[in-house]
């Protein structure tokens with residue numbers, strides 16, 4: 517059996533694990549991401565994390581020379597370089613991710629590959645999760661942000677400039693308040709993410725006049741569960757916007773299955789039911805039977821998908 521190390525490098529946490537060619541996670545470790553310290557420091561600590569896992573694996577008779585990375589930011593998957601990133605990780609843009617990590621680990625640069633973390637997440641679900649065995653899958657994640665990936669024939673469609681999958685940034689008819697488009701974190705306005713993300717649900721609750729102490733979306737969900745009418749409306753608007761957006765994407769892409777993931781989908785029926793209702797209302801008649809599935813791999817999805825990047829490539 518072949519093994520690889522998959523790394524899920526996020527804004528606050530970096531998790532890594534040993535993954536088999538069958539998609540099983542053998543063991544994992546995690547460290548805080550040094551998100552104020554710059555790319556070099558992050559690569560240093562990530563290399564220590566990966567080395568520890570390689571040693572653990574070696575002690576059990578596994579020699580692992582391949583590392584796949586799913587990273588926050590826009591990643592040039594050809595050169596293994598971070599093209600751009602938000603302030604969640606200061607100094608991340610410009611980092612030579614695969615080359616820098618390979619050099620620190622003494623590995624062949626060809627043995628280390630990287631994609632954006634949402635693409636890794638989708639690849640994990642398409643390979644070993646909710647969309648396993650399917651010819652194509654559209655995965656959309658709703659959490660702090662909104663992201664997605666269309667996986668076709670086992671490969672995430674990255675786009676010509678590696679920006680593909682930014683499914684939170686197109687117009688949503690829900691993203692208006694008193695006739696004006698709601699500002700979006702990307703600098704635009706009226707986008708799906710501006711109304712359907714977790715922070716957006718809290719924003720809607722406040723705009724609708726919600727007065728209870730609600731520091732985040734989780735608090736709004738709790739209020740909705742306690743029959744607060746404003747909170748129920750805010751969750752319904754966010755879920756409806758999410759579902760309509762995914763339905764429209766399904767009309768465009770016609771994937772074999774749709775997988776919905778992220779922190780909001782983890783909230784279960786209060787979010788999922790209005791989301792799926794809006795999604796199905798948006799579908800063209802020929803897509804009426806499309807399966808809409810919750811993700812299966814949880815937090816391990818990006819790690820598993822990252823490992824898949826190097827479990828399929830020739831060494």
Ligand SMILES: [Zn+2]
Nearest residue numbers: 685700702707
């Ligand atoms: Zn936007």
